[in-house]
Amino acid sequence: MVSALGMTATLGGCGGSGSGEVTLKLVAAEYGDSKANSSQAYWDDLAARYEKTHPGVRIDVSVYSWNDVDAKVRKMVDAGEAPDMAQIGAYADYADEGLLYQAGELLSIPVQADFLPQLVNAGTVHRIQYGMPFAASTRVLFYNKELFEEAGITSPPRTWKELAADAAALEDAGVKIPYALPLGPEEAQAETMQWMLSGGAGYLDDVGSYDLDSEQNVETFTWLKEELVDKGLTGPTAPAQLNRADAFAAFTRGEVGMLNGHPSLLRSAAEKGVEFGTVTMPGRTGGTHAAMGVADWMMAFKQNGHQREIGSFLDFVYSEENVLAFSRKYDLLPTTTTASEAMAASKSDAELAAFLDELPETELYPVGKTSWAEVSAAVKQRIGEAVAPDGDPRAVLDELQQVALKAENGA
Known part of the structure; x- marks a missing residue:
């Protein structure tokens, strides 16, 4: 993975100088292996497209390597400066501390229902879904x-x-x-x-x-x-x-x-x-x-509020178009049913068939355990x-x- 990118913007929850604009802070993991395919470019493009149709919301994304991202988020949370959203490797400890929104408090019903069932199960703590599966793979x-x-x-x-x-x-x-x-x-x-x-x-x-x-x-x-x-x-x-x-x-x-x-x-x-x-x-x-499956997780922190804006942005993140784009860019498997079906039907994704076939029956890490x-x-x-x-x-x-x-x- 490439080295962490600098974290230069203001923390989530800060609006633009009296403008009434809401800034959502997202900390995300790096999936690229060079500057040319860094995840920062993916998120910057996605954020720009979202902001174009949502002028009152700004999406501020900082990307860190997998060696650093979990510790970065923990440090922010412990300092009382939690991001609005984090896309990292585990969520259960934050859910157990009562820091996260439930998925059902954020996502529209069609979006939440579109997650693959076995990934939903892995995203629950005390039978409530807090972790939203962002990317998956099998072995x-x-x-x-x-x-x-x-x-x-x-x-x-x-x-x-x-x-x-x-x-x-x-x-x-x-x-x-x-x-x-x-x-x-x-x-x-x-x-x-x-x-x-x-x-x-x-x-x-x-x-x-x-x-x-x-x-x-x-x-x-x-x-x-x-x-x-x-x-x-x-x-x-x-x-x-x-x-x-x-x-x-x-x-x-x-x-x-x-x-x-x-x-x-x-x-x-x-x-x-x-x-x-x-x-x-x-x-x-x-x-x-x-077979073994692996999933990475999106979560949303309650500290700064912005429940409605976070939910709207995550609905956009989990659209079929965006899920497919990210999965194809980094050779990962979609976490939603609609995107999985589209990938399975696409001849250009034929090489991933063996991995897609295994996904419904995979066993994941026990990430629901704190x-x-x-x-x-x-x-x-x-x-x-x-x-x-x-x-x-x-x-x-x-x-x-x-x-x-x-x-x-x-x-």
Whole structure:
């Protein structure tokens, strides 16, 4: 992600010098990877189009990198200077503190009803929707077709056993990283969840309680350590030091045989001339298991008021045209039914079909839990230890479970 852009404008809630104009302050995350495709340009264009038909409202947008944006918003809130809106990675802690408008207090009925149902569920706290899904993605297994052919592999893996066998064949063929396993601090919680789901479990049990140390999860990470990492099939960089961005970059250089990826990898791999395929993440024994989905969130703070103006602007943000434009610009999936149906019917979006097909059945991070931010941070820092040479998957997962329970209970 590009570096944060400067935050130069006045805070939301300040009108224009006696003019009666309302200024809405929005803090948003950066989805671009260069100045040329920065999210600031998207928001500036959208704001200009909105202001043209709403002369009494000014939209002031500041964009920050994903490394900074959540902390920036927290700092503003703690200083009593909350923005009117924030488009960031989590909302539940602010909802639990009573700082947010409910979605139903802002959006028109057609707009609120257009959100994909599973994303609405993920956006609720105490059965009330506060988080408005802004962007989504799912994960599939990417594989390098040329490297597969050189290794004599005729079809992508469907089971863990086949994945391990393919990784071994790739290593024998001289592939630098047969399977990239990014468990570094950038986004280890994603790789962790995808493997937990493929093993039949996840972060939570069936009643919504943390269950990181379940027998299924222990078996999953024991298999990863013994069948991939210990056998040298995950490349020269220890998984605990491998970040997602570095794994993606290695894939685009043709150095990786297989890895879990999201839609943004489609364009970057194609631009580098990599011939690749995508399939559903292999399961322990094949068959059906939940895929992982990720959503980012829009929320609106009550501090400055402006409920009517915020609602009007968000109705515009979530129009089919604007949702599609943002999704296509950054290779993401729409969060609304109308935009999803339009993308599915468009030949120009055919490459996203595999991701769209998975979205209705995905399982998302437990973002509705106010404890999730702390748990996610702990997973990022610790899970790589589970597959280290002297690592103990059961001990690491037990320790993470204790962190989760303490965070859940506010200890």
